[in-house]
Amino acid sequence: MSVQDDLTTMQRCLDDLSRSVGRLEKQLGSGGLDMRRVRADADHLKESVALLREATSSPSAPRKPELVTIPDTPYDPSLWIDTDDEGLGARDRHAP
Numbered sequence: 001m002s003v004q005d006d007l008t009t010m011q012r013c014l015d016d017l018s019r020s021v022g023r024l025e026k027q028l029g030s031g032g033l034d035m036r037r038v039r040a041d042a043d044h045l046k047e048s049v050a051l052l053r054e055a056t057s058s059p060s061a062p063r064k065p066e067l068v069t070i071p072d073t074p075y076d077p078s079l080w081i082d083t084d085d086e087g088l089g090a091r092d093r094h095a096p
Contacts, residue, residue, distance in 0.1 A: 007053050014046050 021042050028035055 003056055007049065007056065010049055011053075014042070014049060017042050018046065 021039055025035055025039065030036065030039065
């Protein structure tokens with residue numbers, strides 16, 4: 001089975017879930033916290049599958065993460081003038 005077939009099957013199942021949740025809402029009412037959470041979770045699943053379908057339908061190759069170069073040179077000490085050494089207290093005070 002291809003990825004698109006699996007996504008289509010998943011979409012059908014989510015459509016069934018949405019219809020079932022709708023029937024439950026008619027029977028139980030949609031004002032309760034539990035029912036609102038079930039509806040929100042079902043909606044989030046539908047959105048996630050839509051995003052997954054969109055991501056897999058693009059013909060481009062998987063993107064590689066962008067690399068960030070971190071220089072070996074030390075940071076400018078003036079950046080740290082107004083900070084305290086963590087756990088050691090301020091420079092002009094002594095621990096008890």
